Amino acid sequence: MSRAADTDEREALAAVPPFDAVYREQRGRVLGAVRAIIGPSDEVEDVVQLAFIEIHRCLDRFEGRSRLSTWCYRIAVNVALQHLRRKRRKRWLMLGITGDEAGDLALPVHSTRRLEDREILQKVYRAADGLSEKKRVVWVLHELRGMDPHEIAEVLEIPMNTVRSRLLAARRDLMQSLADMGIIPGGGRGESM
Amino acid sequence: MSRCERFERERDAASANDLAALHAHADACADCDAARRRRVAYDEVVGRAVAALDAEGELSAAAWVRVRDGVEAAAAPRRAWGWAWPVGIAAAAALAFVLVGRAQVEAPRVALSPSAPLASTSASPEGVAQAAPTLAAVDGPDHGDPQARPGEHLRTGAEARTVVAFGRHVLTLAPETDVEVVDWSPRAMVLRLRRGALDCDVARASADERFEVRSEGVRVRVLGTRFTVAVEGDGATGVSVEHGLVEVADAGGSTRLAAGQWDRFGGALSRVAPSGAPEVDSLVPGRAEAPAPASAGSSREPRGRRAPAVELIDIEVPDQRMERPAPEPPAATPPAPGGIRLIEIEVPPQRAE
Numbered sequence: 001m002s003r004a005a006d007t008d009e010r011e012a013l014a015a016v017p018p019f020d021a022v023y024r025e026q027r028g029r030v031l032g033a034v035r036a037i038i039g040p041s042d043e044v045e046d047v048v049q050l051a052f053i054e055i056h057r058c059l060d061r062f063e064g065r066s067r068l069s070t071w072c073y074r075i076a077v078n079v080a081l082q083h084l085r086r087k088r089r090k091r092w093l094m095l096g097i098t099g100d101e102a103g104d105l106a107l108p109v110h111s112t113r114r115l116e117d118r119e120i121l122q123k124v125y126r127a128a129d130g131l132s133e134k135k136r137v138v139w140v141l142h143e144l145r146g147m148d149p150h151e152i153a154e155v156l157e158i159p160m161n162t163v164r165s166r167l168l169a170a171r172r173d174l175m176q177s178l179a180d181m182g183i184i185p186g187g188g189r190g191e192s193m
Numbered sequence: 194m195s196r197c198e199r200f201e202r203e204r205d206a207a208s209a210n211d212l213a214a215l216h217a218h219a220d221a222c223a224d225c226d227a228a229r230r231r232r233v234a235y236d237e238v239v240g241r242a243v244a245a246l247d248a249e250g251e252l253s254a255a256a257w258v259r260v261r262d263g264v265e266a267a268a269a270p271r272r273a274w275g276w277a278w279p280v281g282i283a284a285a286a287a288l289a290f291v292l293v294g295r296a297q298v299e300a301p302r303v304a305l306s307p308s309a310p311l312a313s314t315s316a317s318p319e320g321v322a323q324a325a326p327t328l329a330a331v332d333g334p335d336h337g338d339p340q341a342r343p344g345e346h347l348r349t350g351a352e353a354r355t356v357v358a359f360g361r362h363v364l365t366l367a368p369e370t371d372v373e374v375v376d377w378s379p380r381a382m383v384l385r386l387r388r389g390a391l392d393c394d395v396a397r398a399s400a401d402e403r404f405e406v407r408s409e410g411v412r413v414r415v416l417g418t419r420f421t422v423a424v425e426g427d428g429a430t431g432v433s434v435e436h437g438l439v440e441v442a443d444a445g446g447s448t449r450l451a452a453g454q455w456d457r458f459g460g461a462l463s464r465v466a467p468s469g470a471p472e473v474d475s476l477v478p479g480r481a482e483a484p485a486p487a488s489a490g491s492s493r494e495p496r497g498r499r500a501p502a503v504e505l506i507d508i509e510v511p512d513q514r515m516e517r518p519a520p521e522p523p524a525a526t527p528p529a530p531g532g533i534r535l536i537e538i539e540v541p542p543q544r545a546e
Contacts, residue, residue: 020351020368023260031252040249045256052260053267117245124242143239144246168205175235184234185227 016064019056022072026055029069030076036144037080037137038087039125040118051079066154074155077141081133120183127177131170138163139170200225204232257367258392261353292360341377348372349389358382362404363394375407383407 017025027048034047054075062071128136137156141147142163149167153160179186200219207215219225341347347356349366356364359379366372370389376382379402384391386408395404406413 018351019264020353023257024351024368027252027256035246035249040246044249045252045259048252048256049260049263053263056264057267114245114248117241117248120238121242121245124238144243146243171235172201175231178235178238179231183238185231 016059016062016068019059022055022059022068023052026069026072027052029073030055032145033073033076033141034080036140037077038083039128040121043083043087047080047083048076050083051076054079070151070154074157077137077155081137084133123181123183124174124178127174127181127183130177131173135166135170135173138166139174142167143171197222197224198228200228200232204228254367254390255392257353258365258390261365261367262392341374343374343376345374346371346387347374347384361395365392365394367391375405381405 016022030051031044031048034051035044038044038047051072055072058075062068066074128139131139138152141152141155142149147155149160149163152163156163175184178184199222200215203211203215215225216229219229341358347354347364347366347370349368349370351368353368353370354366356366358364358377362382364372364384367390370391371387372389372391373385373387374383375385381403383403383405384407386406391406393404393406
């Protein structure tokens with residue numbers, strides 16, 4: 001193995017914890033990333049499972065060029081986006097019948113406020129469905145996961161200016177969608193076509 | 194006349210001083226004032242969406258078992274020929290038939306998977322210290338295979354472990370799991386899950402054989418299926434069934450869980466009534482008169498029906514183990530909260546088809 005010859009890389013590899021430990025340490029972040037990207041869904045845990053399978057598959061190739069948490073986050077984001085792509089294809093084939101709606105309704109609600117928040121969440125994701133994948137992932141990571149543009153650039157491996165421009169465009173589009181849905185005030189003339 | 198977009202353009206990049214100037218401008222500019230109100234509404238919507246997202250639960254304790262199963266399945270070599278499936282199934286059926294037949298006539302056997310000893314090897318010195326006597330104690334005189342005795346514990350540290358009991362039951366302990374052996378014999382396997390998650394692949398050899406996993410306030414009894422019991426962080430017990438159809442019945446109605454789905458039971462038992470909750474051992478299967486803790490609420494709200502003190506759960510499971518279906522999304526059917534529940538899972542005996 002070529003990287004075994006390099007002492008530094010060997011040290012980096014030696015620092016990779018076993019998969020059990022990776023799961024324990026990263027499950028919260030992976031869950032957060034997956035849930036933020038695919039939205040409220042019964043499929044979240046399945047996608048987390050897929051993300052960890054991928055993490056396990058690639059763990060021996062982790063070279064320590066980024067933090068393990070960032071690396072895991074990146075994989076979680078990619079797996080979640082892949083899931084969304086599959087779901088979109090499936091939704092198209094099934095003419096919009098996804099079954100998720102029923103699952104959403106079945107989730108427990110403990111208060112009116114939480115019910116309202118949940119409805120808002122669903123509407124926000126419905127609006128976010130109209131964004132391109134590139135805009136969506138940046139918007140989700142920033143607005144829903146609270147990551148700053150620098151972190152997003154690191155996770156997605158794109159320039160920070162690209163993150164900023166995508167974020168602005170995503171926010172503008174999303175505000176327009178939310179205004180069209182009557183959730184926030186409209187912007188006067190038809191801006192943000 | 195063009196519309197002023199200064200607020201929208203400068204809002205995100207503005208410093209504190211710039212922001213004050215921007216708001217002063219918006220006070221005087223109708224376009225920017227509208228944009229500002231829209232932005233405030235947007236920020237509130239996003240904030241509530243984040244709150245709703247944060248209110249979603251954590252991963253279930255059984256999630257690790259699912260991840261591990263997924264990793265194992267992904268690592269398994271894929272079959273290249275379609276015809277190999279029926280041949281393999283037929284061979285497995287014949288092998289299972291022979292094994293079941295032998296299990297009925299042979300002396301009881303307990304074997305620990307050689308690649309997965311119970312003793313913890315890392316991250317948990319306590320696990321090593323406690324597992325060592327267990328390993329020493331489970332050495333059987335007849336076959337050289339280890340045997341577990343009542344009162345002993347099967348524990349894992351940082352790594353999951355698999356135990357094969359009597360050549361038929363495959364018990365997989367998730368990391369940081371503590372299982373107490375209540376009974377360990379070919380006719381009655383009774384385990385108490387103290388902590389963590391336990392995945393059981395049970396193959397019943399005879400109709401009167403008992404296989405039970407208990408945790409605080411919950412008893413899962415099975416006569417042949419694959420299921421997972423997990424003690425979760427809030428003291429609730431999660432049960433997931435890999436094969437079959439589950440019907441949860443109580444005085445208020447019934448709910449069905451399909452194969453691959455899971456549910457949680459007894460959420461607040463350990464927290465609300467650590468000493469008031471009766472021991473599961475004292476419950477009589479099938480009787481709905483176990484005393485429930487007075488205020489033992491569940492972590493999940495009931496939806497339109499009142500919780501009984503004891504719930505009876507019937508799980509109808511066809512013969513299994515020949516093939517494992519792909520995991521389905523977990524059901525979102527909450528159990529009613531309340532006190533002690535009794536879960537009975539009854540299926541036909543294991544047969545080789």
